[in-house]
Amino acid sequence: MDLMEKLSESKAYIESKLGGRKPVIGLILGSGLGDMAETIGEPAIIDYHDIPHFPVSTVPGHKGRLVAGELEGKTVLCMQGRFHYYEGYSMEEVVYPIRVMKMLGINALFLTNAAGCVNTSWKPGDLMLITDHIKLIADNPLRGSNPDALGARFFDMTQAYDKDMVALASKAAEDLSIEVRKGVYMLFTGPSFETAAEVRFARLAGADAVGMSTVPEAIAASHMRMHTMGISCLTNMAAGILDQPLNHEEVLETGERVKKTFSALVREIVKRWPEEKL
Numbered sequence: 001m002d003l004m005e006k007l008s009e010s011k012a013y014i015e016s017k018l019g020g021r022k023p024v025i026g027l028i029l030g031s032g033l034g035d036m037a038e039t040i041g042e043p044a045i046i047d048y049h050d051i052p053h054f055p056v057s058t059v060p061g062h063k064g065r066l067v068a069g070e071l072e073g074k075t076v077l078c079m080q081g082r083f084h085y086y087e088g089y090s091m092e093e094v095v096y097p098i099r100v101m102k103m104l105g106i107n108a109l110f111l112t113n114a115a116g117c118v119n120t121s122w123k124p125g126d127l128m129l130i131t132d133h134i135k136l137i138a139d140n141p142l143r144g145s146n147p148d149a150l151g152a153r154f155f156d157m158t159q160a161y162d163k164d165m166v167a168l169a170s171k172a173a174e175d176l177s178i179e180v181r182k183g184v185y186m187l188f189t190g191p192s193f194e195t196a197a198e199v200r201f202a203r204l205a206g207a208d209a210v211g212m213s214t215v216p217e218a219i220a221a222s223h224m225r226m227h228t229m230g231i232s233c234l235t236n237m238a239a240g241i242l243d244q245p246l247n248h249e250e251v252l253e254t255g256e257r258v259k260k261t262f263s264a265l266v267r268e269i270v271k272r273w274p275e276e277k278l
């Protein structure tokens, strides 16, 4: 079965569970933001493992489900749990849900994640609007035969993170008195955190944050000409900046500390997401 046939079957199954809801924004909740899905009104909930052709979760106890419903006056389709490259999925598997979203008629994508802070003027707990990314690793979700029905073989990435949406998000943050940064996100495969030398290299290369997600999704979304924006919660100073080892607990703790602010900002952006970017 080819990709388009698989996508059609996934789409048909999801549609049959949506009860007529027509989601317009795809929302990917990164570490720490998962709870936001619980605030979605009148939700339709679909487990990933029930969706034909969806990647199968390898992580025990991992919450993997779509939650569709109302958020700030918009119908959203939310991924509670995403697929990471470091879990062993191919890049194509990682972006499969984004393609299903597009098949469902969604043209707007909101990506969130937790990331390490490379910019030494910033601090853990800061939120960063992603203006661009660096993908140093060779793999790419569009490597291989091009699914022409989804997009062109060669495609622009200069608007991968919609500039108007960055401006809109900046204004929303200002109105809520939330301080936000703007910067460049650099993808590392993980699951090892970066070395101190890799973080120095990332900074020299122009990165403000490092992380293990988001980039494949943004590439697939650009291929399909979706309007995309991303926010990183900078949960920790990246390796080697402070004189202490990195640990996952710090990532979770900071995520917990800022999740109220982070979700307030996400909601405000959803509320203001303009008609012409849907």
Ligand code: HPA
Pocket: 114, 115, 116, 117, 188, 193, 194, 210, 211, 212, 235, 236, 237, 238, 239, 246, 251
């Ligand atoms: N590196 C990579 N990914 C991350 C980090 C980090 O320091 N913190 C949270 N996600």
